Amino acid sequence: MTAPDTSSLPLPRPRTSGRHAARRAAPGARIAPGGGRDHYLDLLRALALVRVVTYHTFGWAWLSLAFPSLGVMFALAGSFMARSLERPARPVVRRRLRRLLPPLWCLGAVLVPAMLIHGWAPGEHHAGRWWARLLLWVVPVADPPGSAWAEQATGVLWYVRAYLWFVLLSPLLLRVFRRSPSAVLVVSLAPVVLLQTVWIPPQGAAGAAVTDLATYLTCWLLGFAHRDGLLDRTPAGLVAVLAAAAMAAGGWWTSSHRVDGSYDLNEIPLAQALWSAGFVLLLLRFRPCAGPAGRIPPLDRLVRIVSARAVTVYLWHEVALMLSVPLIDLMWRVRAFELSLPLDSTWFQFAVAWVLIAVAVPLPGLVEDLAAGRRPRLLP
Template sequence: MGRHRKAAAPPAPAAPARAPHPPESPGSPGRDRYFDALRAAALVRVVTYHTFGWAWAGLVFPSMGIMFALAGTLMARSLRRPAPGVIRRRLRRLLPPLWFWAAFVVAAMLVHGWRPGGEIVYWIVPLGDPPGEAWAEQAWEIAWYLRTYLWFVLLSPPLLRLFRRAPGPVLLGSLAPVAVFTFVWQPPEDRYGGALTDLATYLFCWLLGFAHHDGVLRRARPAAAVALSAAALACGLWYALAHQAEYGTYDLDENPLAQALWSAGFVTPLLYAKARRGTDLAGLARVRWLDRLVTVLNARAVTVYLWHEIALILAVPLTDLLWRVPACAAYLPLGSQWFLFGVCWLLLAALVPLCGWVEDLAARRKPRLLP
């Protein structure tokens, strides 16, 4: 699991932290600014984590658990329609941006001397981790999230039927697989073992999205929701801290069971507040720049996620060039990771209009530089 998401903040101005939503049309009916704001915050947290490598970032805001829960809610809503058409639409929105990004990553590795075998098919349909050269691992290892999302999309029709037969037991029981993988049987260290582990880690969050959509959370008693959330948070934090020696850190991204428990406890009250109290952020529109930023981040979520590591990679040589300019070296904080963070976002501001139009084509919308 650690190979997917571990990030260690590099010494400036050396290479940045090594890595590590999929798409919904922002203009579609029924969009919710509360969910949009959560997704935007999750994306910002991902970029921040990969820049600084802060182990505590997942405790403050478990972005992946939040994104899987939001995606589960939207998937349950979409499955009001026939499942084959829903899955086709999800694949159509996901795969073209992935292929566009992959073309650059694979081309760079080929130029660098990489010679792939038949497993290169996983760059086309990422049912397993795509192969790659260690030299470019920072760029391609983030594909684990899209691989996990794809599997959840394919499994959602039977998962939703199972969930609706016994919502409570199925939701609580969804934490069992990650416990089994921790204490009973550990999946192999290969692309399929990694997929199993990630599916087990975020299964509760995906099903929690089902629970929100189907009204299960709305019917739950506040005391029960609070108690279960607190218990999950306490167990997750305890397991992360108690097993630092085993995993080498308390970073949740290195510890699947702690990640599953903490994400479950953290995300439940976020969705419960929405379900019970109708929490929204309609007032966000009064802060024009922030409302605009949330809109762009949601409309270009796949682009930001896929390209942010490349932006971090490019930020390093750009910063090195600035060291050669005496005025920049004297007055700019070129040795600061915060400066690298700022350069990364400037590059993303350029990459979003340059590459984000692929998301419009995938959604069968007229391509736009910015939504």
């Protein structure tokens, strides 16, 4: 699962010159005027987050094919990261970590005590090093530990761990990418192909981390290509053919490597990598959803709020789904609610979860503002 670029307002572009300036400001590159927000990218991020919440509510495997939200989120994050890295790398990486980590700490300040109250013993299976594992709630270089009781809420933190590693690796990745963009994009699929066909990664946290990085590497690099204008300079017909080929290969691999009969791409890394890469190519090159972005004021306002609170929505949406269950149980005790509300419907749970997420936007979301260096506001 989703998540998003967790960046806030993109950094303004500095003036550049020379070979890299021509590459970054390529003719036809769709960059927001004056270095401002790109409403289309905000819309994609909001759609990806809505899809993540929908998937985790209903569990529909077909959603991973209809809109591969994780691939989209990593691509957007890569684009924003490439933009930020037009400044010196070290402060950029520091700034990204500052935007990511405090919201995670806020979640940990709630979840860790709650897990302890519900019987979690961190050192039960890891005697002698459980304190070190708890430090992963501070800097998640591996998945933060959790209990079976909170598995639903902690299971989404793999995205935070993967995002952290992509941020740390981005200065090197961007330097390599800009030397030979097309070749690097093609080669970027090699790690996931090798992991799924030749070398099986080890079980456990290390294997999961390597697999996730390999799966979404191409999407992250496509974000670089979008930022540098490479996609817009590539003929539309060629992009369409490449996207169709990648998605066809992903679909074929999915059909022949189903997990328990399911077509869920989240369980099939190579299919996820191929399908997501093709899907992202189409979204970033042709901008099929760009029509409504910024043209309908209420929709634009909602998109801005969700996009600016992307970290909060992603981190807390599973908590909202967990809390919706006892809340609906309480509603069953009220005769009027029992008679008038569809309390046994998953759609009703979905609606309740979004109400709870809306509560999280102005509350834990304030931490996201502080982390990003913005003036705290209940609604961004």
